[in-house]
Amino acid sequence: MSNLLFLAAAAASVSAPASPPDTEGDTTSSPTPDIIVTASLEPVPLSVVAESVTVIDQQRIDALALPLVTDVLRLVPGVAVSTSGGRGQQAQLRIRGNEANHTLLLIDGINFNDVAAGNEARFETLVAEGFSRVEVVTGPQSALYGSEALGGVVSLQSPDPIGARRFVAAGEYGSHDFRRGALSGSFGSDRAGVSASASYLHDDGIDVLGGGSGDRDGYTNYTVSMKAVARPGQNGELGIAGRYIDAKTQFDGTDPVTFQRADTLDNSTTRTGGLRAWARYGLDDAPFSIQTDGQYLHSENSNFNADTPLNRTSGSRFRVGGQGTVRFAGQTLIARIEREDEQFSASDVQFGGFTDQRQTRGRTAYVIEWLGRFGDRIATDLAVRHDDFNRFADATTFRAGVVVRVSDALSAYGNYGEGIAQPTFYDLYGFFPGSFIGNPTLTPERSHGFEGGLRFTSTRVTASVAAYRSWLRDEIVGTFDSATFLSSTANSTGRSRRQGMEAALEVSPSTGLRIGANYTYTDSRDQQVAGTARVREVRRPEHAGNLYGDWTSGRLTIGGALSYVGRRRDTDFDQFPALAVTLDDYLLASANAAFRLTDNVEAFGRVENAGNARYQDVIGYRTPGRTVYGGIRIRLGG
Numbered sequence: 001m002s003n004l005l006f007l008a009a010a011a012a013s014v015s016a017p018a019s020p021p022d023t024e025g026d027t028t029s030s031p032t033p034d035i036i037v038t039a040s041l042e043p044v045p046l047s048v049v050a051e052s053v054t055v056i057d058q059q060r061i062d063a064l065a066l067p068l069v070t071d072v073l074r075l076v077p078g079v080a081v082s083t084s085g086g087r088g089q090q091a092q093l094r095i096r097g098n099e100a101n102h103t104l105l106l107i108d109g110i111n112f113n114d115v116a117a118g119n120e121a122r123f124e125t126l127v128a129e130g131f132s133r134v135e136v137v138t139g140p141q142s143a144l145y146g147s148e149a150l151g152g153v154v155s156l157q158s159p160d161p162i163g164a165r166r167f168v169a170a171g172e173y174g175s176h177d178f179r180r181g182a183l184s185g186s187f188g189s190d191r192a193g194v195s196a197s198a199s200y201l202h203d204d205g206i207d208v209l210g211g212g213s214g215d216r217d218g219y220t221n222y223t224v225s226m227k228a229v230a231r232p233g234q235n236g237e238l239g240i241a242g243r244y245i246d247a248k249t250q251f252d253g254t255d256p257v258t259f260q261r262a263d264t265l266d267n268s269t270t271r272t273g274g275l276r277a278w279a280r281y282g283l284d285d286a287p288f289s290i291q292t293d294g295q296y297l298h299s300e301n302s303n304f305n306a307d308t309p310l311n312r313t314s315g316s317r318f319r320v321g322g323q324g325t326v327r328f329a330g331q332t333l334i335a336r337i338e339r340e341d342e343q344f345s346a347s348d349v350q351f352g353g354f355t356d357q358r359q360t361r362g363r364t365a366y367v368i369e370w371l372g373r374f375g376d377r378i379a380t381d382l383a384v385r386h387d388d389f390n391r392f393a394d395a396t397t398f399r400a401g402v403v404v405r406v407s408d409a410l411s412a413y414g415n416y417g418e419g420i421a422q423p424t425f426y427d428l429y430g431f432f433p434g435s436f437i438g439n440p441t442l443t444p445e446r447s448h449g450f451e452g453g454l455r456f457t458s459t460r461v462t463a464s465v466a467a468y469r470s471w472l473r474d475e476i477v478g479t480f481d482s483a484t485f486l487s488s489t490a491n492s493t494g495r496s497r498r499q500g501m502e503a504a505l506e507v508s509p510s511t512g513l514r515i516g517a518n519y520t521y522t523d524s525r526d527q528q529v530a531g532t533a534r535v536r537e538v539r540r541p542e543h544a545g546n547l548y549g550d551w552t553s554g555r556l557t558i559g560g561a562l563s564y565v566g567r568r569r570d571t572d573f574d575q576f577p578a579l580a581v582t583l584d585d586y587l588l589a590s591a592n593a594a595f596r597l598t599d600n601v602e603a604f605g606r607v608e609n610a611g612n613a614r615y616q617d618v619i620g621y622r623t624p625g626r627t628v629y630g631g632i633r634i635r636l637g638g
Contacts, residue, residue, distance in 0.1 A: 038106070038137045038155040039383065040145060041334045041369050042325055048371075050413045051141075052078065052453060052466045052502065058159070060514075063550030063559030063594040065179060065606050069126035069134070069156065074563045074588070075503040075546045076140045077143025077518040078152075080538045082617035083124070085208035086624050088219025088249040091124035095138050096468060097498035097540050098151030098447075101419050101546045104141070106155045108227055108241035109295070110274040113148050115315025115342050116299045118424045121154070125247040128169075129182040130197030130225045132159040135567050139451055139468060140419030140500075143383040143399035145366055150297045150419030150447050150472075158227045158241065159186045160567040161193025165637035172604075174629025176216070177204040192230040198221045206624050207263070209252040212262035217250040219619040236282055239531030242275040252621075253305075260574045261620050265306040272299040287327050287555035294320040311348035311355065313553055316343070317424075330373035338365050344425040355432050359425050361391040387420070388623060391428065395420045398415025413451040421445040427489045437488045445491075447472045469499040477528050497534060506554070515549040539617070541566040541585070560591040570619040586615035594633070605630040 040051045047052065053391075054076045065073055070091045074081050080094045092100035105112045105121035108368070113121050115432035135158055141149040159166070164186035173182040198216045205218040227241040246269075253266035274297040282289025297317045303310045321338030341362040348355045365387045372380035381401040388394050401415035423442040432439035449470025456463040474491040481488075498525055506516035522542060525534035543566035550559040564587050589611050594604035612626040 003016050004603075005112030006027045019315070022561070036135065036137075037157070038135050038153050039366065040371060041370070041383075042332060043553065046369065046455075047383075047405070047457070048403050049374070050381050050403050050415045051417075052138045052299065052451065052464070054136045054138075054504075058132040059561070060548075061128060061131065061134070063557055063592065064548070064561060064590065065559065066128055066590065066596070066608075067606060069080060069128055069131070070123050070160045071590070071608075072128060072134055073123070073136070073154065073547055075561055076134075076136050076520075077504055077520045077546075078500075078522075079136065080522070080540055080544065080565075081123075083621075083623065085217060085251065085621040086219070087203045088124055088205070088207045088221070088247065089208065089217070089251055089621070093123055093138075093154070093538070094540055095151035095536060096470070096500060098472070099421070101148065101424070102151035102419070104145055104147075104153045105306060106151040106153060106364060107243055108156075108276060109278075109293075110159050110241070110243070110276045110297060110318070111148075111295065111299065111317065112243075112274055114272065114299045114301075115297070115317055115344055115425070116301050116313040116346075117315075119148055119422070122270060122299075124249070124633075125221065125272065126156070126220055127182075127199050127201055127223050130158060130184050130201040130223070131156050131569075133157040139471065140339065140397075140399070140417035140447055140449060142199075142383045142395075142397040142419040143366065143417065144369065145269075145389055145508065146363075146385060146397075147420055147422040147444065149156070150421045150445065155522045158197070159184075159195045160223060160329055161188040161195040161227060161229055161315045162192055162231070163185045164195070165188050168633065170631060172208055172629050175627035176206065176624070178202070178629060180631070188229075191232070192228075194228045196226045197224065200279070204252045205250065206622060207262045209261055209620050213471040214252070214266070215250075217252060217314065222246040222247045232281075235281060237283060238278070240275070242273070244273040246271050267304050267306075269302045269304075270299070272297070274298075283324070284366060285324065287412060289325045292320075292322045307350075310350040311346065313344070314347045315344045326403065332371040333405075334367075334369040334371070335508075336365075336367040336369075340361075340365070346431070349431055351374040359428055361425075361430050363388070363390065364388045377405045381487075389422065389444075391402070391440070392423060394448070396446050409456055409458045411451070411455045413455065414450070415449050417448070419447040423476055423489070430488075435485070435487060437486055439489045442476060442489060443474055443491055445476055446474050462504075462506045464504040465501070467499075467501040469497070472496040472498070475526075475528065492528040493528070493530040494532065496523070496524075496526045496537075498524045502526075512552040513549070514551075515547075517545070517547045519543075519545040536561075536569050536618070538569045538571055540566040543585075555596040557594045558592070561589070563588045563616075572619050574620065581619055583619065586614060587611060587617075588615045600635055602633040602635065604633060
């Protein structure tokens with residue numbers, strides 16, 4: 001398929017902002033609709049944000065009715081999603097050509113990157129139910145958020161419970177014995193409220209490797225979430241938020257003798273729970289505010305062959321922090337300090353206990369951010385962060401941005417940002433001591449980059465275009481000693497380069513109708529050894545684009561999306577030596593139609609991969625063809 005298909009449709013959706021709840025740096029609820037939470041330690045209007053931001057609101061999430069967060073994130077410019085097969089298989093997110101462990105995931109302000117899975121976020125375990133807003137900030141954000149925010153930040157937010165009255169119950173059935181059920185609700189007064197959700201999802205899946213002759217690789221997910229907020233006084237707030245995920249995935253692994261892909265009975269169980277609490281004095285634009293917050297995340301990953309245990313990893317992260325904000329003469333000065341401690345353990349049956357280990361590490365971080373406002377035309381954002389690590393070299397990161405308002409509708413912005421990604425526990429301490437040795441002398445991976453863009457906002461049209469370039473150094477890579485047959489890790493001596501552009505457009509030509517499109521160009525090239533040629537990195541399409549929309553008229557709501565993913569490289573490790581391959585481009589189409597039978601009862605039907613595209617995100621792993629679903633939804637309240 002020609003890349004011209006979406007080059008002609010160029011231009012991408014930046015946002016349709018909705019009211020966001022909390023993130024790590026802020027806990028105030030109910031900001032105005034154009035407020036962006038993740039781009040600063042305090043919520044700021046989109047008009048003064050010097051980074052590229054995409055917001056997907058509750059209306060669009062409901063209209064598309066897609067079951068997984070990864071389905072929604074495919075629509076974001078600058079984001080590449082790759083899955084190793086069907087629903088529930090490993091899903092990796094790469095922002096602007098960066099690595100999969102260079103994306104920080106926040107859920108109601110909780111850092112959900114998995115300590116026990118190489119610091120990656122487990123996007124394959126995230127169902128879309130219970131989220132009212134998806135916010136993505138692209139480019140290095142480590143000056144605010146530290147490690148893993150090297151490529152960008154994905155923030156998923158639950159509904160704001162203050163003043164809310166909403167209850168939704170839904171059930172759905174479809175292809176491959178797919179079953180989904182969900183309950184969610186938000187109930188509150190102007191002083192206190194609670195949002196909660198519970199969901200169940202099951203999919204028999206497809207035969208990922210066997211071409212239809214092997215077993216199906218299914219997926220089951222249970223998720224519960226809760227957020228409670230209380231405002232005992234005019235200027236104070238207390239809150240708590242939590243989420244628990246229990247997911248089981250069947251997958252095809254490797255043959256224990258040949259180490260090649262095989263139709264196996266492998267399966268894994270992932271249990272992840274996170275909790276965050278906060279207290280704040282000084283809401284909205286108060287001259288002075290102070291807050292304290294703490295969060296805890298625990299994850300367990302257990303792998304089996306049929307019912308036989310193979311290995312297990314677990315990890316936990318505990319963080320406490322404090323933040324103070326002063327506002328004066330149009331300026332905002334923010335200072336934050338936080339302490340984080342992580343624990344990691346691994347145990348196995350498969351290797352007779354040789355991989356067993358228990359490790360700990362910690363850091364203390366100091367952050368200062370200054371938001372400058374100079375009249376109605378110029379806004380600046382400066383931030384510096386120092387991470388004091390106890391297991392490897394410390395890191396200091398910096399960010400600077402400026403927005404110039406050219407007219408009431410048009411703004412120009414530019415920024416410089418730095419990012420870091422800390423070594424994983426496996427990088428530092430190894431996995432199988434007989435063959436893979438960790439390297440405790442590693443330093444964090446580091447990046448820096450520039451971005452410039454234009455943003456246009458009017459009543460019916462929002463548009464943006466941005467170009468960027470960044471460099472990655474000290475990348476952590478694998479090494480192999482042919483004399484001892486030992487593997488390890490090291491910081492590379494080369495500099496990898498990522499550059500590209502993103503364009504965005506969203507229009508509302510009439511009441512109830514919104515149409516958006518986006519186009520992304522990515523040139524991501526890896527250099528592991530200084531002085532050698534840079535090579536195009538795997539699983540990053542050079543061209544990608546999306547076209548989507550939602551329309552409501554009377555009792556009828558329709559939502560749909562087209563996602564184009566261009567050709568990209570991958571590596572086939574079933575060949576010796578490993579062979580570079582090219583994966584074909586593909587077009588994914590999804591659609592949903594819902595009709596209100598009564599004021600409170602809605603019937604809906606939807607289709608995924610409507611064009612029955614045959615594609616692979618990862619070499620050797622099949623993905624589902626056309627699938628159809630139908631269900632009933634009951635809504636009470638707003």
